[in-house]
Amino acid sequence: MTHRMQELASEIVRLQGELDREIEARRKVLGWRLKERIVEFEHGITIEHRRLRTKISRFLRRSPAATVLTAPVIYSLIIPMVILDAWASLYQAICFRAYGIPRVSRADYIVLDRRHLSYLNWIEALNCLYCGYANGVIAYVREIGSRTEQYWCPIKHALRVTDPHRRYYAFLEYGDADGYRARLDEFRKRLQAEPPPDAQMRE
Known part of the structure; x- marks a missing residue:
């Protein structure tokens, strides 16, 4: 894998983490959270x-x-x-x-x-x-x-x-x-x- 390809792969991982954080913020807006894999509204x-x-x-x-x-x-x-x-x-x-x-x-x-x-x-x-x-x-x-x-x-x-x-x-x-x-x-x-x-x- 070239250096540029490694950079792109790292960017994909970073963006996935950012997306996960946005999803978590949206959960709070909708009034629910996860507690030990159980959804609580x-x-x-x-x-x-x-x-x-x-x-x-x-x-x-x-x-x-x-x-x-x-x-x-x-x-x-x-x-x-x-x-x-x-x-x-x-x-x-x-x-x-x-x-x-x-x-x-x-x-x-x-x-x-x-x-x-x-x-x-x-x-x-x-x-x-x-x-x-x-x-x-x-x-x-x-x-x-x-x-x-x-x-x-x-x-x-x-x-x-x-x-x-x-x-x-x-x-x-x-x-x-x-x-x-x-x-x-x-x-x-x-x-x-x-x-x-x-x-x-x-x-």
């Missing part, structure tokens, strides 16, 4: 949220026919998602232990907290639960895949990749044969010594 906000909940009958009347008809197709994806979740968990439990790679914490990616929002009716809460699970599984599997890629093939592609995972920017340049032979073990050792995400956030 200020007094009176929950009552107001319940007042804004849409009744099921009205919700269904306002739903387009196309939405109702395609719902079974959307929810049918739960089957491959559960299989992918279980298979990826088994894969890292076996292979990451064998390679000495820290395992990905599933709970850091699959977050199912939106169903507790009082302004959602049970259909909306179910939709949020499903989306949180499906997108969480994809993010969880992506992190497992990125660690696997760093261990076996930390090389950038010749063609542009849309929205690559966070490890990709540090990978070796396409065609850098000497770097690959000389630095593959370095990438593996760096991965094996990597602290968990919560430890990185505290630094």
Whole structure:
């Protein structure tokens, strides 16, 4: 990685921290905070949220026919998602232990907290639960895949990749044969010594 690329990567990390601080400030404006992974709303906000909940009958009347008809197709994806979740968990439990790679914490990616929002009716809460699970599984599997890629093939592609995972920017340049032979073990050792995400956030 060139000096300029290192500067850009550092800037990305800095901006992510700044974004996190802005999100925290917005939480305070909306009247809630996290306490040991539990959301706490200020007094009176929950009552107001319940007042804004849409009744099921009205919700269904306002739903387009196309939405109702395609719902079974959307929810049918739960089957491959559960299989992918279980298979990826088994894969890292076996292979990451064998390679000495820290395992990905599933709970850091699959977050199912939106169903507790009082302004959602049970259909909306179910939709949020499903989306949180499906997108969480994809993010969880992506992190497992990125660690696997760093261990076996930390090389950038010749063609542009849309929205690559966070490890990709540090990978070796396409065609850098000497770097690959000389630095593959370095990438593996760096991965094996990597602290968990919560430890990185505290630094």
